[in-house]
């Protein structure tokens with residue numbers, strides 16, 4: 001009801017964790033949605049990940065660049081990570097951290113070699129977890145498209161409180177690095193039908209760019 005009435009403001013959610021609402025202009029969002037669709041037509045489709053305990057994740061995911069499986073990276077590339085997406089990731093870090101903190105948080109030579117693309121159909125969510133298969137301490141860059149969601153940003157110690165809930169909407173940038181790099185986070189709720197119909201996306205997409213720090217090139 002209140003959407004659009006109050007400007008959503010840029011916020012440092014925790015040291016090294018920055019939320020920039022509406023960072024991607026509409027045209028750029030559309031291009032990204034188109035790209036996500038195109039990647040899904042490629043050799044590796046979006047799939048629900050089966051966890052070692054037998055659980056099945058409700059999101060459908062795809063990897064660009066080095067491939068992630070729970071809970072490690074393989075020495076293989078499914079679909080290459082496009083250079084334009086790497087460049088967008090670098091722009092995102094400059095936007096989030098500015099000049100000062102940029103290098104301090106490992107942004108100086110940000111060289112992501114993988115991107116996880118997650119698709120949330122209605123009802124999908126993601127439990128609290130750490131992005132911890134990377135050996136690099138470089139920040140994680142997250143871009144959201146489509147439906148709004150609750151992004152829960154917690155603490156390093158465990159999956160529970162304290163945490164902060166942040167609403168992520170289409171075009172939002174969220175970066176977590178430095179002291180926030182190993183914080184547990186998750187998506188407990190996506191609000192169905194909240195995407196701008198002009199975007200042509202039913203559901204929510206999230207792209208995270210990461211530097212694995214694994215040296216042997218796949």
Ligand SMILES: O=C(O)CCC(=O)C(=O)O
Nearest residue numbers: 116118131151187206208
């Ligand atoms: O969908 C999101 O906003 C978060 C995704 C995430 O945490 C992940 O892919 O590891």
Ligand SMILES: [Fe+2]
Nearest residue numbers: 129130131185
């Ligand atoms: Fe994550």
